[in-house]
Amino acid sequence: MALSQRLELKQGQSLVMTPQLQQAIKLLQLSNLELGEYVEGELERNPLLERDEAEPGPSESSESDGGDALGDAPLAETLAREDFSTAADLDAGSDDLYTDESRTEKLASASASTASPLTDWTRTGAGGRPDGDDSFEENVAVEATLKAHLEDQLAIAALPPDRRFLALVLIESVDEAGYLRVDLTEIADRLGCASADCEATLATLQGFDPVGVFARDLAECLALQLKDLDRLDPAMQKLLARLDLVARRDMAALSAECGVDAADVADMIAEIRKLSPKPGLVFGSDPVQPVVPDVYVREGSDGTWQIELNSDTLPRVLVNSRYYAEVNRSARKREDKAYLSECLNSANWLVKSLDQRARTIVKVASEIVRQQDAFLTHGVRHLRPLNLRLIADAISMHESTVSRVTSNKYMATPRGLFELKYFFTAAIQSVNGGEAHSAEAVRDRIRELVGNEHGDVLSDDRIVTILSEDGIDIARRTVAKYREALRIPSSVERRRLRQLESAGYGR
Secondary structure (H helix, E strand, C coil): CCCCCCCCCCCCCCCECCHHHHHHHHHHHCCHHHHHHHHHHHHHHCCCEEECCCCCCHHHHEECCCCCCCCCCHHHHHHHCCCCECHHHHHCCCCCCCCCHHHHHHHHHHHHHCCCCCCCCHHHHHHCCCCCCCCHHHHCCCCCCHHHHHHHHHHCCCCCHHHHHHHHHHHHCECCCCEECCCHHHHHHHHCCCHHHHHHHHHHHCCCCCCCCCECCHHHHHHHHHHHCCCCCHHHHHHHHCHHHHHHCCHHHHHHHHCCCHHHHHHHHHHHHCCCCCHHHHCCCCCCCCCCCCEEEEECCCCCEEEEECHHHCCCEEECHHHHHHHHHHCCCHHHHHHHHHHHHHHHHHHHHHHHHHHHHHHHHHHHHHHCHHHHHHCHHHCCCCCHHHHHHHHCCCHHHHHHHCCCCEEEECCEEEEHHHHCCCEECECCCCCCEEHHHHHHHHHHHHHCCCCCCCCHHHHHHHHHHCCECCCHHHHHHHHHHCCCCCHHHHHHHHHHHHCCCCC
C-alpha cells in the first residue's frame, strides 16, 4: 500500500474555554478582598482602565428579591451552559463599551487647573523634608515579633560563636506559638555538629522570655512554666505525662497515676489552667481580616425581604474610550495597534464580568432567601434542606456556577452573618414520611437537649428516641457524629464532669 500526503479541510464545532471565559469564571469564586486585589492589578496593567470614583446609584447597588438580574447578556448565557461556550458566542456583543467621556473630560480639566509648581514640601513626597526628621513612617511604632524578641535576648547571651549560630537556626525554626517544630537530630546532621551541642543550646534558649518557648510539645511547654514557678514536683510530672486523662477528666485514674487524692489532682489541674499553652502568641502575628458581607438582607415595610449588594466591596472601573481613540490615532506600528486592541477587549470584558458577577450574586442570594424564608422569620429550627441543584434549576444556571458564587461569599441577615454555603444542608428524613428536616436544625435540637439536662445525662440512644418522637428519623451514629461536631462530650464524660462539679472541684 503506497503512502502519500494530501490536504484535507474539515469543519467541526467544539466547546472551548477562552481566556476571557476563564477570567469570568475566576471572578465568580473570588472573595471581595481577592476581587479587589485582582482589579488593582488590572488597573496597573491596563492603561485603558480607570477607577470610577462616582457614588453608585440605587439601581446599580441593589436589586429586589424577586427580579431577574441577568437579562440577555452573552456572559449570562455562557454561565448557564455549564460554564462553556463557543468562540462565536464570546464574540457576540463585543462592540459595547462601558465608557464615561464626560467624566474623562472633567478629570483632564481638573488636572490642568490644579497643576502647580512643586514646593519645598511637595517635592519630597510622603516623607516630608529631605532630611527625614519629620518622616511619619519612621515615627510609627512597629509591633515586636517573637523572633525579634528572641534575637534581642540572644544578643546579650553569653554564647560562643558556634553556639550563637546554632541558636539563630533554632530561632528561625520556632513557629508563632513558640514551639520548636524541627528535630534536633536533623539540624545536627544538616549543620555537621554534635547532638549534645544542639541539646545544650536548646536548654539555654528554653530559659528565654516568654517562659515556655522552644518547647517541642504541650507537656514540655507546661513543664518549663511550672519549673519557672518552682512547682514541677514528681506528682506534677506524672500528671503532665498523662494529659490525655486530664482531657477526659478521669480523676480516679489520675489519682492512681500520681499517687495523690482527688483533691490534690484538682488543685494541680487548676494550676495548669493558669499557664499559657501557646506563649508565643503574646507577640505580634498576622492581623485577622474581618468578614465583610457581600449581600445585605433586610425586611421591607411590606414584610418582604430586600436583598442589596454591599457596594463598598464592589470595585468600580470604567473604560477610557477617549484615551484609546487618541492613542490609537497616533499609533503607527502594527504591534502598537494590536496591543491597544487587546487592552480594549480585556477592559471591556472585565467591566462586563464585574457587572455580571454582581448580578449573579444577587440572583443566587435572592433564591436562597426565597427558599429559606422560614429560617429568617423563625430561626434555625426552620432551616430547610437545600442543595446546589435546586437553586441552579430555579434560576436556570449550571450547578457549578452556583457553587462558585456561594464560595467565600457572606450574607448579613437579621439572624446574623452567614456564609452562603451555610444555607445548603443535608436532608434527614421524617419518621412518618413528611417533610425532611435540615441537618443544621437537627444539630441545634441536639445542642438544646444536652444544654437542658437537669436530671439524668442523656445518652445517644436516648437522644435518638427523643428525636424520633419529634418526627426525625436519625441513626445513633449520626447523633454521635453531630454531637462530636458540636464539641459536646459523651454521656460518660458529661456524667463524670457533673460529679466533679457536685464535689466542688469545678471544671
